[in-house]
Amino acid sequence: MRDIKELSLKELEDKILSWGKPKYHAGQIFNWVYQKGAFEFSDISNLPVALRKSLADEFYILGLHLADFRKSVDGTAKFLFQLRDNNLVEAVSIPAAKRTTGCISSQAGCKFACEFCASGLKGFKRNLTCGEMLDEVLYLKNNLQDTQLTHVVFMGTGEPLDNYENLLKAVRVINSADAFNIGARRITISTCGVIPGIKKLQEEDLQVELSISLHAADDKLRSRIMPVNRKYPLGDLIKCCQEYIHKTNRQITFEYILAKGLNSDSSSAQKLAALLKGLRLAKVNLIPANPIPKLKVIAPSDPEVAAFKEYLFKAGLNVTLRRPRGQDIDAACGQLKLKYEQI
Secondary structure (H helix, E strand, O other): OEEHHHOOHHHHHHHHHHOOOOOHHHHHHHHHHHHOOOOOHHHOOOOOHHHHHHHHHHEEOOOEEEEEEEEOOOOOEEEEEEEOOOOEEEEEEEEOOOOEEEEEOOEEEOOOOOOOOOOOOOOEEEEOOHHHHHHHHHHHHHOOOOOOOOEEEEOOOOOHHHHHHHHHHHHHHHHOOOOOOOOHHHEEEEEOOOHHHHHHHOOOOOOOEEEEEOOOOOHHHHHHHOOHHHHOOHHHHHHHHHHHHHHHOOOEEEEEEEOOOOOOOHHHHHHHHHHHOOOOOEEEEEEEOOOEHHHOEOOOOHHHHHHHHHHHHHOOOEEEEOOOOOHHHOOOOOHHHHHHHHO
């Protein structure tokens, strides 16, 4: 059995034609799967019965199983999915006043071993397919009440740019008017700083948002907490970002998790301001750390966070503060999966 979501609209049209049926049925299938939320071919009522049977004999629509679900008092919902090979991945829906964001995983496990992230504690398993990433989006979309999925961020488990081809195929389906029809500027790809992937992305002619997990402004600390920095150090990364902005004229958001005793003091603020001050179209998103007891990570005090933000603002940087969501349901990347695997 094959995942039908691995096929583009053109590929599905070719398949339908090979069965001797009109290709417009492919558009009907896309509409039912991506917009109406059909999980079974028998639900697609405007297809001939014989075509529905042919589809069910060769393809499936949904390839994951809900293993666990948690909902926070702040409305954030976390889904733990079991894939067909029993690997586990997480996705999160995050509601706000006028938007609901789906946070999607791109890999089962992670090989990059960032010190403050629970995603890689059990190691790297494999890349997710395009269809599996779309499964996550479908499930979130179809389980929202009184709202719509408006934004998608690839910030869950795994490094998206380490799974480049599958990621880009999924992004194009999410963006397609024939499928989810979510605007490119409402799709964010987050990376820990994989320079070859950033360089490839700038050639795609996609207006997606790029987010870079920075978390330290000097090579010594960043190499300790983010081993990827040993391969792609800050000087090379910032130069790559300059090239990306010049090529795309798109803003880059630098995510900076503030962890007490690690990177939240005044010296760290000064280093961060100096690193990014000359970078056009850069934004800093400060995020007080979600507590992860196993990693001994805690957030700084509110006054320390406020002072850090104020320093960057006075240094002329575009800076925002994002409060953690879903702390009561282990909403940070990898936490629920880690807890589930330890049961």
